[in-house]
Amino acid sequence: MILTRTPRQLGVDVLGTLGIMFLMATGVTAQAAGNEVEKASSQPVAGPGDYTVINGKVDQGTYDxxxxxxxxxxxxxxxxxxxxxxxxxxxxxxxxxxxxDFSHTVASGLEIQPGRVMPSFADDEYVLNNIENIYSYMKARGAGDLGRGRPKVIEEEVAANKNNGEQD
Known part of the structure; x- marks a missing residue:
């Protein structure tokens, strides 16, 4: 299957990619209709696609x-x-x-074939602020290191043990 992009689509792609790079570089969040848009509560472990899974529990970025x-x-x-x-x-x-490539597709959207379109998330600050975290979560799932369902956060387990009088 060959995907083609029109000059207008290429312009949107470039702007979407530049927007992601700007948001990631500045950590900017926006206000939408007077409501603060949620920002990721943490960054991934080291970079996009990096994650930590210990006994089925994940780092905060992967959980986000x-x-x-x-x-x-x-x-x-x-x-x-x-x-x-x-x-x-x-x-x-x-x-x-x-x-x-992953973040570009998320920001720009993609028409796979007529009628099958992934929408652009370029205007969704929440998604853009969490794109590295989403990628890390997908990498952990793809590697088989993380199972189905809602994971627990590693730090939550340590805190719960300390509150119960257990040691690390």
Whole structure:
């Protein structure tokens, strides 16, 4: 299958990519209709696609990726990121595509074929602020290091043990 882009689409692609780079560089959040847009509560472990899983528990960034995925991606790509009848597997996309390619598609959208379109998330500050986290979550799922369902955060487990009088 060959995907073609019109000059207008290429312009949108470039602007979307530049917008992501600007938001990531400045950590900017926006206000939409007077309401603060949520910002990621943490950054991924080291960079896009990096994650930590210990006994089924994840780092905060990967957990934030799970939350962002369930809010913004799950309706089309399914509860486990494995795809649906009209949207491909994001797990496979994260496994075979670079972060730059992945984030470009999220920001710009993609017309796979007439009638099968992934919308652009270039105007969705929440998604843009969590794009590295979503990518890390998808990488963890794709590698088989993280199972189905809502993961727990590693730090929460340590804090709970300390509150119960247990030592690390």
């Amino acid at each position: 990726g799970y939350i962002a995925y369930t809010r913004s991606c799950m309706a089309c790509h399914g509860p486990d990121g494995l795809g649906s009848s009209f949207a491909p597997s994001l797990i496979q996309a994260a496994e075979r595509r670079s972060f730059g």
